[in-house]
Structure formats: C-alpha cells, structure tokens
Amino acid sequence: MTSTLSRRRFLKSTAVGGMAVTASLAIPGLSRASSRPIITHGLQSGDVDTQSAMIWARTDRPSRMLVEVDTTDSFANPRRLAAIDALPESDFAVKRLLEGLPSDQEIFYRVAFQDLNDVKAVSVPMVGRLRTAPASRRDIRFAWSGDTAGQGWGIDEARGGMKIYATMLKHRPDFFLHSGDTVYSDGPLKESVELADGTTWKNIVTPEKSKVAETLNEYRGQWKYNLLDANLRAMNAEVPTFFQWDDHEVVNNWSASKDLTADDRYTEKNVALLAARAGRAFHEMTPIRYQPAEPGRVYRKIAYGPLLDVFFLDLRSYRGPNGASMETEMSDASRVLGAEQLAWLKRELATSRATWKVIACDMPIGVIVWDDWKAQAGAEAVANGDDGAPKGRELEFADLLRFIRAADIDNIVWLTADVHYTAAHHYSPDRAQIQDFKPFWEFVSGPLHAGTFGPNALDKTFGPDVKYVKAPDESQGANLPPSMGLQFFGLVDIDGASEQMTVRLMDVADQELYSVTLDPVRKG
Known part of the structure; x- marks a missing residue:
C-alpha cells in the first residue's frame, strides 16, 4: 500500500x-x-x-x-x-x-x-x-460502507468525532466506496442526547442541521456539516471516495408515493422538488464525475485496472412508487433500477474484461426493508417478503441474474449498506425459487457513524444464506449510538498475483469480524 x-x-x-x-x-x-x-x-x-x-x-x-x-x-x-x-x-x-x-x-x-x-x-x-488505477496487475485494497451522521448521532468531538474514518485510513485503501445515506437531510440534530449509561452525547449543531433540509442551501449544509469532522477531512485528503446515494440524501424512503402532508417538519411538501434540490447539492458537494448525457446521473462504471471494474447502481432515482411490490409482470410501477439503467448494466457487465466485477448497490437484494416498519408493509428495497417466485421489484433482479448466467459472466460480487449492521450473504439457486442464475456473494456493511439496528429478516426468493451477521441483540434495543462500538466497514483485497479476492468485515475498533477469500473463475 x-x-x-x-x-x-x-x-x-x-x-x-x-x-x-x-x-x-x-x-x-x-x-x-x-x-x-x-x-x-x-x-x-x-x-x-x-x-x-x-x-x-x-x-x-x-x-x-x-x-x-x-x-x-x-x-x-x-x-x-x-x-x-x-x-x-x-x-x-x-x-x-x-x-x-x-x-x-x-x-x-x-x-x-x-x-x-x-x-x-x-x-x-x-x-x-x-x-491512480493500475494499467497492469497489482494488489488492490479498498473499503466500503454507508450511513453517516444519522438517527441523531452527529459529531461529538469529546468522543473523538467520526472515529471510523480514522480507522479506515489506517488501512491505506486505494479508494473508499460510500454506499449511500452519505448525509441525513431528514435527521435534525439536538445539542445533547442522554445515553443509557448515564452519559451525555453532545453534538455539534449548525443551523442547517437543526431542522430537516428543504432549501438548496439547507441540503448543501448537510454536506458541510459532515466535513466539520477532522477524521473525515483527513481521510478525504488522502483517499479518493466513490459516492452513490440512497434515500436520506433527500428524505426517508422517498419515491413517487412519498407523502409529506402530515409531516409538520416540512413546509415544502413537493418531494420531487426536494429531490431536485438534494441532487444538485449531492453533485456540487462531492467529487463525482459529471455525465453530459444526464448531468444528475449517479449510476456509472469505474474501471480500476485489469483486475477490477466497479459498477455503481442507483436504486432510488428510477424506481416506481413504494408499495406492496407484488406485480407478476414487469411494469413501470414494479421497477427499481429502471429499463435504461438495467440495459446499461447488462451491456457493461457483458463487455467487462476485468477479473472481478463489483456491483455497488445502495440497498441489499434479499434483506427485507419495509416502507412502513410499524405495519411491516410495503417494499422499500427489492425484497417483498413473500419468499415466493419473483414479483414486483424482484422481477428486474431475476431478469438481471438470468442474463448474467446466459452471458456466462463470472466473478460478480455485490457490496451494499443501508440496513445499519454488517453481514455476509451467499445466494444460490439450490435454495431459491428460481434456478437459472449463478451463485453469488453479497456483503453488507455500515453504519459508518449513525444508529445501529437489525438484523432484518431475509426473503428466500433468491436463496440467501447468512454466513455471518453482527447486529444489536434483543437486549440492546435499536438506534444504538456510535459510542456502543457497533459501527462497521468492509475491506476488500485483490491479490495481484493470484487474483483472489479477500473480503473482511471490520468494526470501528479495527477488529476483523469475518473474512472470506474468493477464488476467481478462469476460463480457457
């Protein structure tokens, strides 16, 4: 390194x-x-x-x-x-x-x-x-995670600020992949929060972080707040960050069905307008590349030498409205990737010559994420929770997985965040409701500096098997503060000689929680 x-x-x-x-x-x-x-x-x-x-x-x-x-x-x-x-x-x-x-x-x-x-x-x-990326084979190391400054947990300088960024920097990664929920525009901060252990969490609070973001300047302020943290600035100066986004950059669980009518925190109820302002702030405040054909586009490919291509997905901008997601036929309502992004991904995967194809997906595939957690209803992610044949948003992923098998594309690994715990999932047709796809791994990490939750239930449609999970136990409850230590990131190492990929799940104390080494499939 x-x-x-x-x-x-x-x-x-x-x-x-x-x-x-x-x-x-x-x-x-x-x-x-x-x-x-x-x-x-x-x-x-x-x-x-x-x-x-x-x-x-x-x-x-x-x-x-x-x-x-x-x-x-x-x-x-x-x-x-x-x-x-x-x-x-x-x-x-x-x-x-x-x-x-x-x-x-x-x-x-x-x-x-x-x-x-x-x-x-x-x-x-x-x-x-x-x-810069290599033109020939060499060792590659990168980190990934998501979820920064959420659920009321901002920068407490007396507790060391966002310490996980300092932990990641110790590993000298070639780059860091931020998997979404890069800011929490819908998460105002209080100056102090009383903790279960009797101590007080003390947030730095700025005017923009004292309320939900609605104006363009308030959305910009979400980014400027995170950059007050010395650990984050130190890592930014030495490690490139590849950004993607999810929902909290705008408002929780936003889609065409999001209704802010009863949310008294918002004077601006037009979610599409809020998303436009948030998108502009996202592109102004991050070093993401500009896409001339679609200036606000987040999905893209980064070619990182002969061993690695990274495909960044956007499951937020092109989705149909959140809902039951039980359609049995593909429609605009059932989409989460959108037809154009799905066609792009198929084309880019088919033409990739890199050994490893990492798909950076802002939400996990088989983890059930409810749009309405109290009612345990409505799909916010991909899975709809019925464990049966693909329906709704699962249809696009079934189509993609079939394409990958038909095109005989190997060495695909999925990396994601969003659910505020860390896990390793292996998907196999032997356990699934459809059999015409190749087995694959999905690794989950996060939060970086936010409340810890989970673990969530898994939908069995694509045959996921939990190989490892670290989350709060029932006695600890939910929305645990960063001071509890359940903050996670992942490390990926690709060996330049053997081309093996080793994925490690890590915590803020730099403990290795789980590790697996994957051998590349070689043809010919």
Missing part, C-alpha cells in the same frame, strides 16, 4: 511554505490584508481511473481555484492547470477533472484560491494525495 504524506512535507507544501507555494503557483504575493480566501472544508478526490481523477474544494467567496499537480509531494516539477472559478451559484464549491495522469502513480495536487476582487489575496494552499 502507498505510504502516507509525511507531516513535515505536508506542512512544507502548505501553510509553512506559504510564500514559496504562491510563487510556484505563479500568482502575485500574498496580500497583507487581514482577510483572504480560505479553503473551508478540506479537499476531496474521487472517481479515479488509470488516467484521471476528480478533485473538489470549497472557498468562502468568489475566487479562482488554482491547482498544481505533481508526482512528488515536494512539487519540484508541478503541472499548473488553468484556473477555474468558484462562484455563489455553486456555494463556492468547485471540482475539476485531472486528466493525462500516469497510471499506478501517486499524484499530489495542491489547491489555492485567489480572490476575484483582490488578486493579491490568496488562500493558504492545501495538498491532497491520490493514487
């Missing part, structure tokens, strides 16, 4: 080396004025492949983003990129694609902002690091 950016070199290339840095950035000397732009929420990178990567930063005023790129943290021979503007229309957040990068190489990028109203006023620069 790559080594961390040394503190001495980092300081030399940022605040300590201020005058030298500004000279190398080819901008005027720093203003003596007391006020100059600042980088407000650290740096982020994401969607890295063999030749490019997206980077992100935010400032506090109209400014030009100045970027240098080098293969060493000394920036002895930097490539200076054309400046781009950070303007109020995007809340002064800006991202840009770094192109023409060498493969399998540590890349250092240095960012500063120049005030558009005073060219001599320049921010203290910051440095970030990433590693």
Whole structure:
C-alpha cells in the first residue's frame, strides 16, 4: 500500500511554505490584508481511473481555484492547470477533472484560491494525495460502507468525532466506496442526547442541521456539516471516495408515493422538488464525475485496472412508487433500477474484461426493508417478503441474474449498506425459487457513524444464506449510538498475483469480524 504524506512535507507544501507555494503557483504575493480566501472544508478526490481523477474544494467567496499537480509531494516539477472559478451559484464549491495522469502513480495536487476582487489575496494552499488505477496487475485494497451522521448521532468531538474514518485510513485503501445515506437531510440534530449509561452525547449543531433540509442551501449544509469532522477531512485528503446515494440524501424512503402532508417538519411538501434540490447539492458537494448525457446521473462504471471494474447502481432515482411490490409482470410501477439503467448494466457487465466485477448497490437484494416498519408493509428495497417466485421489484433482479448466467459472466460480487449492521450473504439457486442464475456473494456493511439496528429478516426468493451477521441483540434495543462500538466497514483485497479476492468485515475498533477469500473463475 502507498505510504502516507509525511507531516513535515505536508506542512512544507502548505501553510509553512506559504510564500514559496504562491510563487510556484505563479500568482502575485500574498496580500497583507487581514482577510483572504480560505479553503473551508478540506479537499476531496474521487472517481479515479488509470488516467484521471476528480478533485473538489470549497472557498468562502468568489475566487479562482488554482491547482498544481505533481508526482512528488515536494512539487519540484508541478503541472499548473488553468484556473477555474468558484462562484455563489455553486456555494463556492468547485471540482475539476485531472486528466493525462500516469497510471499506478501517486499524484499530489495542491489547491489555492485567489480572490476575484483582490488578486493579491490568496488562500493558504492545501495538498491532497491520490493514487491512480493500475494499467497492469497489482494488489488492490479498498473499503466500503454507508450511513453517516444519522438517527441523531452527529459529531461529538469529546468522543473523538467520526472515529471510523480514522480507522479506515489506517488501512491505506486505494479508494473508499460510500454506499449511500452519505448525509441525513431528514435527521435534525439536538445539542445533547442522554445515553443509557448515564452519559451525555453532545453534538455539534449548525443551523442547517437543526431542522430537516428543504432549501438548496439547507441540503448543501448537510454536506458541510459532515466535513466539520477532522477524521473525515483527513481521510478525504488522502483517499479518493466513490459516492452513490440512497434515500436520506433527500428524505426517508422517498419515491413517487412519498407523502409529506402530515409531516409538520416540512413546509415544502413537493418531494420531487426536494429531490431536485438534494441532487444538485449531492453533485456540487462531492467529487463525482459529471455525465453530459444526464448531468444528475449517479449510476456509472469505474474501471480500476485489469483486475477490477466497479459498477455503481442507483436504486432510488428510477424506481416506481413504494408499495406492496407484488406485480407478476414487469411494469413501470414494479421497477427499481429502471429499463435504461438495467440495459446499461447488462451491456457493461457483458463487455467487462476485468477479473472481478463489483456491483455497488445502495440497498441489499434479499434483506427485507419495509416502507412502513410499524405495519411491516410495503417494499422499500427489492425484497417483498413473500419468499415466493419473483414479483414486483424482484422481477428486474431475476431478469438481471438470468442474463448474467446466459452471458456466462463470472466473478460478480455485490457490496451494499443501508440496513445499519454488517453481514455476509451467499445466494444460490439450490435454495431459491428460481434456478437459472449463478451463485453469488453479497456483503453488507455500515453504519459508518449513525444508529445501529437489525438484523432484518431475509426473503428466500433468491436463496440467501447468512454466513455471518453482527447486529444489536434483543437486549440492546435499536438506534444504538456510535459510542456502543457497533459501527462497521468492509475491506476488500485483490491479490495481484493470484487474483483472489479477500473480503473482511471490520468494526470501528479495527477488529476483523469475518473474512472470506474468493477464488476467481478462469476460463480457457
């Protein structure tokens, strides 16, 4: 794994080396004025492949983003990129694609902002690091999980903040896959919460996190809140994050059937409008790639060298209304992927030449997630809970699984989050209601920093078998705080020589809870 950016070199290339840095950035000397732009929420990178990567930063005023790129943290021979503007229309957040990068190489990028109203006023620069994907076989390590700052559990600095991000950073992953519920726009925070052990959880609370998000600025504020955490910012500076979304980026369980009429927290009852505002904030505040054909699109493929392709799904944007999901024939109402995304996934899987095809799915396949938990009714995820032949949303997944078998595609692994516990599931036609699909693994992880729940029941339609599960026991109850230690992430290692994939389920204390090594199927 790559080594961390040394503190001495980092300081030399940022605040300590201020005058030298500004000279190398080819901008005027720093203003003596007391006020100059600042980088407000650290740096982020994401969607890295063999030749490019997206980077992100935010400032506090109209400014030009100045970027240098080098293969060493000394920036002895930097490539200076054309400046781009950070303007109020995007809340002064800006991202840009770094192109023409060498493969399998540590890349250092240095960012500063120049005030558009005073060219001599320049921010203290910051440095970030990433590693491009390999063009040839090498060891790969990445982490995944979901669910950040949910169920009332925000940043308690006295308890170390969002400690799981520091734990993941210790493993030096090539990238982190955030599987959704990246923010909780429907989860206002209280300043303090009394815990069962007699202690008090004390949240940092911002105006945007004191109520449900409705306006664009309030949705942006959900992201800015999470970035107040020092652990998260430290990981962002060194580990690219590949983002997908689920429901809490907008409002719990949102679909065309979501009705906010009786929810007094919301003055804006139009869920489609809330989703549009949330989607804009999601794309402004993360280093996700821009899709020209569909600017708000989340589903995409990241080719990470010859051993790995990652397929990011979006089970939220194209679904029919939540409901019983018992249709026996495919219809718009029964879809959760949508026809276009499903056709894309089939096409991309069939043409993939990577050894491993990881499908990052924001919700699990066989885990029952009710739209109405009190009534135990309505499908919020894929499974409908009847254990029978595929119906409703299960129809699309049955179609996909049949296609994978017919096209003879091997080495597919599903990674997911959403349900706030960790588990390993193996699906097999020998146990299923349909037999025309290949066995596969699904691994569940999370929460990162949110309430812990579960475990949920499994629908038997596709023959899932629980190989491992870690969740609260009945005596502990639900919505356990992060201080209870039931916060989870997963680690995936692909061996460059053997091509074996090892999946480990981990907790916030860095304990390995479960591990399995998968051998690739080789043809010919």
